[in-house]
Amino acid sequence: MSQPEPPVIRRRGSRGPLPTSDVNLRDVAAHAGVSPATASRVFSGNASVSESTRLKVLASAQELGYVMNNLAQAMVGAGHRSLALVTSSLEPSWVSDLATGAQDTAAKNAHPFLLALTHGDAKREQQIFASLIEQRVAAVLMTDSAGAEGPSEEKLATYASALASVGAVLVMCGYQFFPTMPQILTVNCDQVGGVRQAVQHLTSKGHRRIAFLGWNRTTTAGQRFLGYSLGMRDAGMAIDPALVIECTDDAVEAHLKSALLLKSTSPPTAIVCFTDNTARGVYRAARDFAIIVPLQIAIVGFDDSPTATDLTPGLTTVSAPYVDLGARAASVALRLVDENQNPELPTELIIRGSTTSE
């Protein structure tokens, strides 16, 4: 009763941090009667170890219930180097697809996959990058979701160089190559071509007044607007500025904006929406005024989200391979693939009832 117990049990000395687990490599080595170095070689698998000692070590590990400490591994540089995805929100389903593809590729190559959400908050975004760098991530994938205005080029350059200082790279997903900042890697799909094809589809059906809903300052919107412009040019048609409507990726805003458009003095006969989510707003506006889709107004979206099939009639939309894009982004980030070949992944126009009434 008079002997005060030491508050914590230490194994090998009285100084320094507490052990983080029960049994470590040294214990396994001791139990197997070999040096820690040999035990390490067994687990890393790179060096040559005699079969007999290999088995001895493995048996000891089994018996002692040894689990490798990846943190220590990572610290000495052999380590685990994780892959992170930074995005504003998981909500548009394509972001989840992108994350899925990236996660799968990361997991396949034994890289932990981190997810960080900015919720469109610039300060949070900075904190996230700072934290990821402190964690010594291998790479960061970034994409701008939810219609938030994308990060400025200066900010991206700052992030990229901060990452570079710990040997990590930045990969922007859904972006076109930055000629002025080649250190920032990009992966993309053919957004321009997809929308262009959608417009061609509409013009081939005889539409002349085709609106574009979703002009804004994001690069995503920019690419899709370019596709719209090219599609119009293909048909030899001029763009009526009154039919180019500024809108973020928000169904409520799209509802309001498209209502004004549908009730204007010379409404369009077709609307190209820069996302499926904005297309939802157009459906609502059409329903408000009992305007029949596609007879009185044709609608095209982008993303081929679950929404596209849930709507009545089904939404004609551009399908993009987001899972593959995420996988490719991860491959590029982890340098599993030659960086120089960065072709855009193909997109595909999915035709449904919102543009055809057979």
Added chain:
Amino acid sequence: MSQPEPPVIRRRGSRGPLPTSDVNLRDVAAHAGVSPATASRVFSGNASVSESTRLKVLASAQELGYVMNNLAQAMVGAGHRSLALVTSSLEPSWVSDLATGAQDTAAKNAHPFLLALTHGDAKREQQIFASLIEQRVAAVLMTDSAGAEGPSEEKLATYASALASVGAVLVMCGYQFFPTMPQILTVNCDQVGGVRQAVQHLTSKGHRRIAFLGWNRTTTAGQRFLGYSLGMRDAGMAIDPALVIECTDDAVEAHLKSALLLKSTSPPTAIVCFTDNTARGVYRAARDFAIIVPLQIAIVGFDDSPTATDLTPGLTTVSAPYVDLGARAASVALRLVDENQNPELPTELIIRGSTTSE
């Protein structure tokens, strides 16, 4: 020209691993003319440091471009201890919501957030757990999505004890407390009550033949079936086994199964679907046969996903606070909250056109 350069530049010796960054705490300390210990104290903020040295150290850090190495921090135990979410897929939107809530709470408390997808593959699941344990995660959240048959209780117990060996906990999301395995933490929302209320809503509208679509072996389906049973009992109605349809969380399967149901000799007047996703299938079947919702068939879902508003008519469904549930799961996992108080979060019936035709 005759001096062979050493292949890598080492800083403090010739043996051992390569440095993982340019500048470390020792460099900062040296630059500031203090000991590493003091510099450490400045950054951890716990111990007392004189203001003048504090500023000196901070200035040096700034000047040298020092970034803390969380890996080293984590290894000595002061560390970063991440939170992981293990799930089969991100696809049902509620999983994304859960992830969002968990991520936000983790981030708020400076815990990295890891995402790992099993795709319903048991072997992958095991690998994921093994890997997470090697990474010394603080906690693992798990949920069964995509209608995959949930993990067996033995497996959960195995995972929980493996996690416990490195001081981590397992939190099952959307599960009821396991009386036989109190070491497994759970968070849940009132799924039973939500469905029960939905059935009450239907019976109050005069429905007598109410089907349940989605009976299966997952605990999720089990809870919702219980709600259905209680709702039926509330109205003094017996359950017709012919109206309890086995189905996983798959719209295609639901389409087929509900088509059979709708074309049976005595079809129901209402169908309670255990997810919104299965409800989509019912809408498709109804459309196939030109059966009008809600006049000829009333439909109820669960999740209040975007689908619920995209469908025509809008889907009456049970809304569950998945973001909050994820946040709570993270709080419980990271012990930010008293574990003992685990009340179920409330759910809410959202009434839309699929059950009312005013």
Added chain:
DNA sequence: TTGTAAGCGTTATCAC
């Protein structure tokens, strides 16, 4: 093939 020893970047204990 195996052992020795140094080192990764940090924190905690003890003494001053």
Added chain:
DNA sequence: GTGATAACGCTTACAA
């Protein structure tokens, strides 16, 4: 308030 110092668990260059 500050500095030595040992320790966390692991890997690797070198020697044997």
